[in-house]
Amino acid sequence: MSTTGEKPGKGTYICNKCGNKVTLDDRDDTLPPCSKCHGTEYTP
Numbered sequence: 001m002s003t004t005g006e007k008p009g010k011g012t013y014i015c016n017k018c019g020n021k022v023t024l025d026d027r028d029d030t031l032p033p034c035s036k037c038h039g040t041e042y043t044p
Contacts, residue, residue, distance in 0.1 A: 004033050004040040013042035 001016070002008040009027045014020070017039030022031065033040055 002031055002042045002044065004031050006031050008042075008044070011044055013044055015039045016041040016043055 002013060007028055007030055008024070010024055010029075012021050012023045013031060015022070015034040015037065018034060018037040020034050020036040020039075022034070022042065024031070031042060
């Protein structure tokens with residue numbers, strides 16, 4: 001599990017609260033809060 005503010009690397013992460021997908025294109029990108037529900041925990 002990854003949380004907002006972490007830099008987990010490239011890939012698609014799914015919000016644990018609502019299922020919204022966030023894609024990070026660079027390994028230095030930081031996970032933002034979910035744009036739909038403002039959730040902070042993601043699963044790769």
